[in-house]
Amino acid sequence: MRKIILVAALMLSAFxxxxxxxxxxxxxxxxxxxVGVSGPGVESVLDKWAQADSSDIRFLExxxxxxxxxxxSDGTASSTNPHYLGQKPLFSLPDTTNHTTVxxxxxxxxxxxxxxxxxRSIDRAIVVDPYKLDLRICKISALILxxxxxxxxxxxxxxxxxxxxxxxxxxxxxxxxxxxxxTFDGMxxxxxxxxxxxxxxxxxxxxxxITRKMLSYNKKAPDxxxxxxxxYMKKKxxxxxxxxxxxxxxxxxxxYSALANCRTIAKILKDPKLIAKYNR
Numbered sequence: 348m349r350k351i352i353l354v355a356a357l358m359l360s361a362f363x364x365x366x367x368x369x370x371x372x373x374x375x376x377x378x379x380x381x382v383g384v385s386g387p388g389v390e391s392v393l394d395k396w397a398q399a400d401s402s403d404i405r406f407l408e409x410x411x412x413x414x415x416x417x418x419x420s421d422g423t424a425s426s427t428n429p430h431y432l433g434q435k436p437l438f439s440l441p442d443t444t445n446h447t448t449v450x451x452x453x454x455x456x457x458x459x460x461x462x463x464x465x466x467r468s469i470d471r472a473i474v475v476d477p478y479k480l481d482l483r484i485c486k487i488s489a490l491i492l493x494x495x496x497x498x499x500x501x502x503x504x505x506x507x508x509x510x511x512x513x514x515x516x517x518x519x520x521x522x523x524x525x526x527x528x529x530t531f532d533g534m535x536x537x538x539x540x541x542x543x544x545x546x547x548x549x550x551x552x553x554x555x556x557i558t559r560k561m562l563s564y565n566k567k568a569p570d571x572x573x574x575x576x577x578x579y580m581k582k583k584x585x586x587x588x589x590x591x592x593x594x595x596x597x598x599x600x601x602x603y604s605a606l607a608n609c610r611t612i613a614k615i616l617k618d619p620k621l622i623a624k625y626n627r
Contacts, residue, residue, distance in 0.1 A: 371396035385416035407472035418461035433544035480519040496547035
């Protein structure tokens with residue numbers, strides 16, 4: 348699926364797998380390598396680990412993964428939208444009753460109760476280590492998958508994270524490495540790309556709210572300025588899109604997405620002057 352969700356999924360499946368000296372973590376690691384994060388016996392080990400030290404952040408991460416994996420299952424969904432959740436359909440069938448085409452997609456299904464337990468575990472881990480950015484990424488990525496077309500909680504978490512970063516300037520860590528400002532902004536931009544790809548009215552609204560939040564802290568950030576152009580392009584308001592992209596190109600004449608989208612719009616409009624302008 349989308350890049351950051353794939354990255355987060357890899358991170359999620361890797362939680363607790365590094366060798367540690369703590370006895371219960373070692374037992375957990377050995378078992379998970381054999382049966383997976385929610386396989387037979389894992390819950391029993393986690394329960395015993397909780398009795399030994401329920402505040403261990405590695406335990407909380409492992410408990411999150413257990414409930415998250417238990418909560419998720421593969422399913423299918425049908426829609427008349429040929430790009431539901433930004434995906435390609437598995438197959439399509441004609442609906443003879445109203446002459447429309449129905450598309451079928453592979454989707455993630457979640458058990459609400461188990462997913463709620465997963466969230467409570469990751470929230471406890473964040474309290475233990477509020478600067479471990481890995482935890483925030485996994486929570487937000489899980490929420491995006493869970494909420495689908497209506498990313499209300501994911502949007503709230505992202506907006507809060509941006510404010511926290513800008514107002515408190517925390518010393519974020521990711522996989523044991525310090526996170527600089529460019530990396531943090533790139534992460535937020537990847538979430539914007541995820542929401543844009545989902546393509547629902549609500550996800551596009553969240554996309555714009557997050558973009559505006561970033562621009563409120565730096566109104567000349569080219570990538571987020573380009574997001575505004577992309578929003579109008581998605582709505583097929585090409586005049587406004589070009590206006591926004593031109594603002595980006597004044598700051599960064601070689602900005603890849605702004606320039607590429609301007610060229611695409613010029614071709615759509617079949618305007619020789621615009622084609623010449625953006626291909627010089």
